[in-house]
Amino acid sequence: MKKILCVLQLPPPVHGASLMNSYLTRSKLINYNFNLEIINLQFSKSIQHLEKFSFFKVYKAIRYSLLIIKKVIKSKPDLIYFTLSPKGFAFYRDAFYVLIFKIFNCKIIFHLHGKGIKENIRGNILKKHIYIWVFKNTNVICLSKILTTDIDTIFQTAPFIVPNGIPNKSEFKSGKKQVNKIPQILFLSNYIKTKGILVLIEALTILKEKGHVFLGRFVGGAADLTPEMLERMINTKNLKPFVEIVGPRYGEDKTKEFQNADIFVFPTFYRNETFGLVNLEAMQFGLPVISTFEGGIPDIIINNETGFLVDKENPVMLADRIEILLEDSDLRISMGEKGYNRYINNYTVEHFESNMLKIFKDILKENQI
Secondary structure (H helix, E strand, O other): OOEEEEEEOOOOOOOHHHHHHHHHHHOHHHHHHOEEEEEEOOOOOOHHHOOOOOHHHHHHHHHHHHHHHHHHHHHOOOEEEEOOOOOHHHHHHHHHHHHHHHHOOOOEEEEOOOOOHHHHHOOOHHHHHHHHHHHOOOEEEEOOOHHHHHOOOOOOOOOEEOOOOEOOOOOOOOOOOOOOOOOEEEEEOOEOHHHOHHHHHHHHHHHHHOOOOOEEEEEOOEOOOOHHHHHHHHHHOOOOOOEEEEEOOOHHHHHHHHHHOOEEEOOOOOOOOOOOHHHHHHHHOOOOEEEEOOOOHHHHOOEOOOEEEEOOOOHHHHHHHHHHHHOOHHHHHHHHHHHHHHHHHHOEHHHHHHHHHHHHHHHHHHHHO
């Protein structure tokens, strides 16, 4: 059985990349076909510390490099599966790990869960050549076709495209979606400014002033914004009867939030947003999704069909699209059903696993020729 050494990040903290890595490494389909060995590059245990430099992270990076050398020598893997960080200090740390892989002549496939390479090398020839060296003689997986443009100047081979997928925890049935007398608008993400929560507050203020009645539920954990800070903003905007700051919800409580909602809104402008897994969660519960032209999101949400896409940091445009759905329950249901079908046909965890299996087999078969 072929050996794959997986060098990646697993939860905690829980974010898109770590979650997908956990699905991959626990996949019965993948483990049945390959012998997986795992090195969990855990540098932070919370979202807040993910992108912050510390000397402890440097120490851990050195320890992981020694572990990687040991594993490569002992296991002699047929393939290295590596979730390369695309920029910042983490990229240069990962470039050192790539050097180790290349010294031992390992077959490498990168799975890019982030973006920002093109912007990072703009006007810097030295950086560009470092990236070209890192990506030379490797294989690459991108999350969507849109995201391939981030590497087209440093990687000339066509990358593989594998959309993320999530387990179907919904019991949604077409034609069965409840319609609340007072429409519920759900935001679900950590309370981070760049996830668009303040933009949504501005949009809801506009809708309230136009006389619309709704209930916004903001579900998530504290990050650079706390529940107390959001409560003060809600009070300042006179939105108290219209918006509830719910805090984090897990398991069945999280499921109920999706089941009870009528509209899902995720107006992210987070610079590292590549996919927006939470949009898939909403789609599997038959919700119309309003999100932004950020990362690979336009490849997932079909504008004017499964929901709406709005410009980043544009509360007026966001309010306009929410208003359309507030006033038309039939459109909400129709868009939600189309989104559910799109999820079922493209974005389940089974689709993700089968796509990854095919790629691994193709690369390892090619390696035998």
